[in-house]
Amino acid sequence: MNLISKDFIRNIAPQLDLLNTLGGGIAQATMRIDKQEKGVVVRVAAPSVSPEKFHVVLNNNVLTVFAEYRHSDEDKVAAPLFTRTLTLPATLDLSRIDAVFQGQELHVRIPYHNAATEPREINIKQR
Template sequence: MTLVKFANGQKNNGLNPLFTDVFDSILNDTFLSERFTAKTPAVNIAETENEFHIELAAPGLSKEDFKISVEKNILTVSAEKKAETEGTDKKYSKKEFSYNAFTRTFTLPESVDYTKIDATYTDGILKLNVAKKEEAKIQTREISVK
């Protein structure tokens, strides 16, 4: 029998607890975490008899911001939006730059017809319809008993 010791909810990575508390407070600061966390859109993927449906939640963008490409069996969806605001107050000029960008990649199965991929963007949701090849579609037929 092996005896395994648990930390009972405490982080213990071999360092002094004060040392880890200092770094936890710096790295988990909301100012830093909001600026440096990667923001990728949530995705829903569904499959029907004839096609795959991919939905990305990407509000605040326009359809010109998206770049969608297929290379071999990799579908890549990326977007970049640059927002500039300018205001003047007394002798000072203030500019604020904001860049929002993301890239999502999807590995497509062999059953996909790469020539029949459609994309629409409405109400903050990018919808991709990826058609299946004819031979990959489920075909049903009735078999008679002899």
């Protein structure tokens, strides 16, 4: 006999995480930064957080990824589940940033600037 259904557990998990956050704890979100040949991928995994709850904000060179909890879509007040902030280096092309929710992770992809825009030393010719 199953006293607690899977739906009950799925529905209560975000609320337990919210209570942990409001009580001074933190949501168990993890962030990993993978350097690749064409750029970097910021991977954020937060258990039991649906894709609609994630937000990605870029302000100058500061990237903020956060998730919020609202009891219903009409609620004007939201409680934060987690927040992660990164200062991005000048080598990244912030005009081409994008984000996709894949599997159970949010992937924020930021390509490097084109090699032609990187500073380089110019050889001086003598005549």
